[in-house]
Amino acid sequence: MTFTHRQYAISLLLVMLLPCLGLAPVACGVRVEERSPDEAREREMAQSLEFLASRDAPVYGYEVIATYAHDSGDFTQGLDLDGGILYEGTGRKGRSRLLKTDLATGAILDTLSLAPEYFGEGVTVLGDEVFQLTYTSNLGFVYDKHSLGLKRTFAYATEGWGLTHDGDSLIMSDGTDVLYFLDPAGGSERGRIGVRDNLGAVTLINELEYMDGEIYANIWQTSLIAIISPLTGEVSGWIDLAGLNPDPENLVSPYVLNGIACDAETGHLLVTGKCWPHIYEISISSRPD
Numbered sequence: 001m002t003f004t005h006r007q008y009a010i011s012l013l014l015v016m017l018l019p020c021l022g023l024a025p026v027a028c029g030v031r032v033e034e035r036s037p038d039e040a041r042e043r044e045m046a047q048s049l050e051f052l053a054s055r056d057a058p059v060y061g062y063e064v065i066a067t068y069a070h071d072s073g074d075f076t077q078g079l080d081l082d083g084g085i086l087y088e089g090t091g092r093k094g095r096s097r098l099l100k101t102d103l104a105t106g107a108i109l110d111t112l113s114l115a116p117e118y119f120g121e122g123v124t125v126l127g128d129e130v131f132q133l134t135y136t137s138n139l140g141f142v143y144d145k146h147s148l149g150l151k152r153t154f155a156y157a158t159e160g161w162g163l164t165h166d167g168d169s170l171i172m173s174d175g176t177d178v179l180y181f182l183d184p185a186g187g188s189e190r191g192r193i194g195v196r197d198n199l200g201a202v203t204l205i206n207e208l209e210y211m212d213g214e215i216y217a218n219i220w221q222t223s224l225i226a227i228i229s230p231l232t233g234e235v236s237g238w239i240d241l242a243g244l245n246p247d248p249e250n251l252v253s254p255y256v257l258n259g260i261a262c263d264a265e266t267g268h269l270l271v272t273g274k275c276w277p278h279i280y281e282i283s284i285s286s287r288p289d
């Protein structure tokens with residue numbers, strides 16, 4: 001390799017690593033690939049169609065009900081709504097935090113920064129407590145939801161990705177096809193299921209939300225949400241959110257869909273992505289012809 005080639009390789013490596021290191025120069029939006037908005041949108045649509053091809057479960061569309069502001073500097077990893085307050089966990093070492101935001105006004109009510117060695121992941125509120133995972137530290141944090149004061153920690157053996165609960169157990173993903181049911185008191189495993197559809201294991205299960213007896217799970221680096229039976233792991237439907245990304249030309253990997261919260265009063269979902277400028281309130285609809 002010549003010196004010129006080595007320089008080029010190092011430069012390319014740095015560009016690829018910048019987002020991972022939390023060094024993106026302008027908020028999170030780093031142009032990683034040149035293409036037109038139309039091409040980006042078409043590619044986003046095509047990715048969903050390719051993923052869904054040959055899958056049996058019905059595919060649903062969506063309707064945007066409302067749009068809320070979202071800090072495009074926040075690398076969203078987990079989202080939950082409790083009493084009109086959004087609890088959001090963000091990632092990347094040195095920049096991970098937990099935020100409480102009034103959904104109606106957008107006012108930030110409280111924030112907590114994680115120690116720089118932790119990469120924050122999924123978040124869920126159960127009772128008076130907020131649970132937050134970390135990516136590779138095998139450690140979860142439990143906070144008082146009113147004060148965000150740390151109450152205790154818990155350990156788990158896998159990576160930590162998405163987190164939700166069914167009112168009794170925490171439900172955790174680790175980027176595979178497995179969902180773990182954990183005791184919220186100490187984090188011990190109560191059981192697990194494998195996510196399946198007619199094509200076999202469905203992997204890369206990421207952000208989670210439990211609603212009306214089913215688990216909603218984003219498939220990492222796609223615009224798709226799987227609707228999963230917590231009893232069997234079987235996928236009963238898909239929600240295709242292709243077209244929701246406000247800027248698919250620039251908000252490509254790793255700035256993908258990430259963040260699902262349910263509004264129990266309306267039955268709507270609140271969804272966003274890593275470093276997206278908006279949170280969208282959506283209703284699920286039949287896919288238009």
Ligand SMILES: [Ca+2]
Binds near residue numbers: 078079123209259261
């Ligand atoms: Ca969630």
